[in-house]
Amino acid sequence: MTEAVRFQEVRKDYGELHALRGVDFAIEEGEFFGLLGPNGAGKSTLINIMAGLVRPTSGRILVMGYDVVRQYRHSRDALGVVPQELVYDPFFTVREMLRLQSGYFGRGPENEAWLGELLEVLDLSHKADDNLHDLSGGMKRRVLIAQALVHKPQVVVLDEPTAGVDVELRMALWHFTRRLHAAGHTIVLTTHYLEEAETLCDRIAILHHGDVRALDSKPALLARHPYRLLCLTLSDGEKPLPPALERLVTEREGASVTLRLHKLDDQIGAVLDALKQAGQSIVDLRTRDMGLEDVFLELTHEAAA
Amino acid sequence: MINWRGLYTVFRKEVMRFLKVTVQTVLTPVVTALLYLLVFAQVLEEHVQIYPGIPYTAFLIPGLTMMSVIQNAFANSSSSLIQSKMTGNLVFLLLSPVSPGEFMVAFVAAAVVRGLLVGAGVFLVAQFFITLPVSHVGWALLFAAMGSAFLGTLGVVAGVSSDKFEQLAAFQNFVVLPLSFLSGVFYSIHSLPSLWEQVSRFNPFFYMIDGFRYGILGVSDVSPWVSLAVGGTFVLVVMAICLVMLRTGYKLRQ
Numbered sequence: 346m347t348e349a350v351r352f353q354e355v356r357k358d359y360g361e362l363h364a365l366r367g368v369d370f371a372i373e374e375g376e377f378f379g380l381l382g383p384n385g386a387g388k389s390t391l392i393n394i395m396a397g398l399v400r401p402t403s404g405r406i407l408v409m410g411y412d413v414v415r416q417y418r419h420s421r422d423a424l425g426v427v428p429q430e431l432v433y434d435p436f437f438t439v440r441e442m443l444r445l446q447s448g449y450f451g452r453g454p455e456n457e458a459w460l461g462e463l464l465e466v467l468d469l470s471h472k473a474d475d476n477l478h479d480l481s482g483g484m485k486r487r488v489l490i491a492q493a494l495v496h497k498p499q500v501v502v503l504d505e506p507t508a509g510v511d512v513e514l515r516m517a518l519w520h521f522t523r524r525l526h527a528a529g530h531t532i533v534l535t536t537h538y539l540e541e542a543e544t545l546c547d548r549i550a551i552l553h554h555g556d557v558r559a560l561d562s563k564p565a566l567l568a569r570h571p572y573r574l575l576c577l578t579l580s581d582g583e584k585p586l587p588p589a590l591e592r593l594v595t596e597r598e599g600a601s602v603t604l605r606l607h608k609l610d611d612q613i614g615a616v617l618d619a620l621k622q623a624g625q626s627i628v629d630l631r632t633r634d635m636g637l638e639d640v641f642l643e644l645t646h647e648a649a650a
Numbered sequence: 651m652i653n654w655r656g657l658y659t660v661f662r663k664e665v666m667r668f669l670k671v672t673v674q675t676v677l678t679p680v681v682t683a684l685l686y687l688l689v690f691a692q693v694l695e696e697h698v699q700i701y702p703g704i705p706y707t708a709f710l711i712p713g714l715t716m717m718s719v720i721q722n723a724f725a726n727s728s729s730s731l732i733q734s735k736m737t738g739n740l741v742f743l744l745l746s747p748v749s750p751g752e753f754m755v756a757f758v759a760a761a762v763v764r765g766l767l768v769g770a771g772v773f774l775v776a777q778f779f780i781t782l783p784v785s786h787v788g789w790a791l792l793f794a795a796m797g798s799a800f801l802g803t804l805g806v807v808a809g810v811s812s813d814k815f816e817q818l819a820a821f822q823n824f825v826v827l828p829l830s831f832l833s834g835v836f837y838s839i840h841s842l843p844s845l846w847e848q849v850s851r852f853n854p855f856f857y858m859i860d861g862f863r864y865g866i867l868g869v870s871d872v873s874p875w876v877s878l879a880v881g882g883t884f885v886l887v888v889m890a891i892c893l894v895m896l897r898t899g900y901k902l903r904q
Contacts, residue, residue, distance in 0.1 A: 397744070397745070400899060417747065418653070418749070428741055432738035433739060435737070436670050441666075448656065448658070492742060
């Protein structure tokens with residue numbers, strides 16, 4: 346498999362602040378890749394170096410084999426970036442903006458059909474001749490996506506694409522990014538919504554304090570956390586739990602108790618038996634598998650500790 | 651290899667930008683120049699004669715025209731850049747494969763177009779006051795283009811360097827405006843005391859305006875060849891500075 350993006354020992358220092366501390370991994374061509382991390386983890390810095398907006402202190406990034414500093418014309422031609430901020434140029438209409446962006450990438454009138462297709466697919470056709478200033482936030486977000494795709498880049502970076510958008514638009518954007526992925530584009534998604542990464546991404550990197558704390562496929566990452574939660578409502582909220590179960594309690598509020606069970610070591614049947622022997626009966630019971638959010642929190646918490 | 655389409659698109663975008671607000675970018679500077687002309691020509695016409703046989707109004711028109719050319723060329727590139735930086739939409743250009751050289755040439759060319767358009771407007775409307783035959787069209791166009799290229803490039807430097815509108819306004823009001831007013835628009839430097847005459851010779855704007863005046867009137871304070879050499883050197887120096895700034899990503903690519 347060809348590498349779509351290769352990060353080689355990428356470091357970025359802002360004075361005493363080490364924003365990136367030698368990030369080194371690759372994203373394969375055709376992957377739907379998630380880049381997660383709390384605020385200040387270094388996600389945006391990494392994306393910005395990839396896009397040529399920030400220069401690394403050391404190390405380098407290759408996009409489709411091209412160095413983003415030395416061979417920037419090729420690397421930028423292979424890369425489409427949807428910025429996080431809702432930026433726009435108030436002087437132009439949607440169609441004018443797409444034509445301009447297409448021109449920057451050396452595309453002329455021969456690209457008109459593709460621009461028309463983008464307007465159609467992103468449901469912007471009826472707004473094509475409207476000034477960008479007059480569009481809603483959701484429409485501006487769609488224009489940003491269209492702008493990133495005018496030159497048909499092989500690698501598409503979506504930097505927090507669904508931040509602040511309503512549920513309907515979020516679903517539409519998910520659908521569109523899946524469609525892009527199915528069409529052969531490599532997708533790099535940074536997001537705060539772990540549900541989004543869990544739903545869309547094949548492989549995920551978790552960044553924390555400028556380091557890659559975890560990098561694995563989604564199932565492998567989830568398997569790192571072999572726990573499930575057992576949420577119970579007991580008949581007697583006052584009665585203490587058996588000592589063997591106390592160590593498993595993560596939360597207790599009156600009759601509601603949440604236990605964290607190891608998938609191999611702690612059997613649900615044994616827990617229920619222990620409760621029965623202690624004179625408790627179960628009013629309600631449900632289980633929940635630990636998700637990416639729990640993996641994320643544990644990894645970032647470990648790093649902070 | 652040059653990205654000609656990219657260069658042309660940036661140029662076109664910059665021209666479209668100022669044409670969308672023509673009242674502000676073209677009409678207003680023409681009216682301002684005419685107000686200067688009205689006041690100064692009316693007050694001083696009978697009292698001042700700079701060159702023998704040439705009325706003061708005729709002396710003033712090339713200077714005012716050129717002052718409008720250079721001020722508007724500066725305003726075009728600098729205001730576009732600072733606005734794009736402040737609103738964040740410069741990112742669209744920075745994400746593209748347009749090279750630093752193409753970036754500079756496109757911005758400067760658009761600044762030249764606006765400068766020449768405003769200059770043509772001022773010069774044409776000034777013909778209502780006095781009909782001026784153009785002595786050397788080639789020299790006049792050359793200095794108008796050179797002056798606007800110089801200030802257009804300086805506008806890129808100022809726009810890239812400034813982080814706030816206030817910083818750009820300071821550059822415009824404390825550098826561009828004084829240098830353009832003290833460049834012989836309203837007077838000949840020969841009429842200044844010796845010290846100030848010498849100081850004026852370090853002002854690059856003086857050579858642009860004096861050369862342009864030669865193109866229109868056929869007379870000037872210094873030879874047009876000297877103005878061409880000095881003005882051309884300043885253009886090359888400021889372009890080199892601009893190119894270094896863009897190549898290193900100064901204030902654009904952290």
